[in-house]
Amino acid sequence: MELYLMRHGIAEAQVGSQTDAERKLTKEGRQKTEKVAQQLVAGDLRFDLILASPLVRAYQTAEILIAAGLSSELEQSDLLTNTGNIHKWLTDWLEPRQYSHKTKLALVGHEPNLSNWAEILVWGASKGCIVLKKAGMIGIKLPEVGSPLGQSQMFLLIPPRYLS
Amino acid sequence: MELYLMRHGIAEAQVGSQTDAERKLTKEGRQKTEKVAQQLVAGDLRFDLILASPLVRAYQTAEILIAAGLSSELEQSDLLTNTGNIHKWLTDWLEPRQYSHKTKLALVGHEPNLSNWAEILVWGASKGCIVLKKAGMIGIKLPEVGSPLGQSQMFLLIPPRYLS
Numbered sequence: 001m002e003l004y005l006m007r008h009g010i011a012e013a014q015v016g017s018q019t020d021a022e023r024k025l026t027k028e029g030r031q032k033t034e035k036v037a038q039q040l041v042a043g044d045l046r047f048d049l050i051l052a053s054p055l056v057r058a059y060q061t062a063e064i065l066i067a068a069g070l071s072s073e074l075e076q077s078d079l080l081t082n083t084g085n086i087h088k089w090l091t092d093w094l095e096p097r098q099y100s101h102k103t104k105l106a107l108v109g110h111e112p113n114l115s116n117w118a119e120i121l122v123w124g125a126s127k128g129c130i131v132l133k134k135a136g137m138i139g140i141k142l143p144e145v146g147s148p149l150g151q152s153q154m155f156l157l158i159p160p161r162y163l164s
Numbered sequence: 165m166e167l168y169l170m171r172h173g174i175a176e177a178q179v180g181s182q183t184d185a186e187r188k189l190t191k192e193g194r195q196k197t198e199k200v201a202q203q204l205v206a207g208d209l210r211f212d213l214i215l216a217s218p219l220v221r222a223y224q225t226a227e228i229l230i231a232a233g234l235s236s237e238l239e240q241s242d243l244l245t246n247t248g249n250i251h252k253w254l255t256d257w258l259e260p261r262q263y264s265h266k267t268k269l270a271l272v273g274h275e276p277n278l279s280n281w282a283e284i285l286v287w288g289a290s291k292g293c294i295v296l297k298k299a300g301m302i303g304i305k306l307p308e309v310g311s312p313l314g315q316s317q318m319f320l321l322i323p324p325r326y327l328s
Contacts, residue, residue, distance in 0.1 A: 154294050156322070157320055
């Protein structure tokens, strides 16, 4: 199975009584995310499902991926907010679904969570040594059998700069 | 300092009395490498120097990067052949040059060396969990002070599929 961990695009600053969860993508953030999505479509990437954090900037990012044709399935999960825990996501969300090993899932969320999750999957622990830009994406291949923790492979780490 | 580790493009099979070192890029290998180089130029990437393995398929890959305008400086080093050792490269090649921390170097070589080198720089040891495709590239940021071993960051891991 392949996991694609995508960080939301550039978001507006928090103003007035707005909560952090309500921050929207800026115009630039939308445009960069759209270009990334188009380039991924051109590379023949498709997801069986996009799972997004419910925070507006992440959910809007996921909607852009859907609009570009990267998937027709969009769900949201509180496990992808910026306090999300990968162990809980694996046991509570992923394992019960029993996806086939050919499944490609995109998770749209936040930093430093996503790069930490990637490190835990690939190296078994996180020490903050992966740089994931806004609207950037990490690609992880999970093993067909056994725990993915420290047993996965990384095949993609792409900043939007080279996808526009 | 930033290191860009690039794997040579698709090469022909070894035939007749030809040695492995003499294998050239195929037409497809040249074309894919050219597209990658163009996309990197479009992303405003430039290298202060490209250091290539002397094996023909790697040196030809480096020449394509030069022709695309990614650098005007090309050298070759036996330390980048497929028996190259990163510790030797660091002490014998990199350290004596005393490059500034703004230097961007591209190293064009072979697998599994390059992804092993990346893992040693970022995580201190290699266990074969980075997938680097032909004509793909890894981007590593070295720390400004101290040993880069296990102290570097990865910001790029890009297969040619998304750069063409």
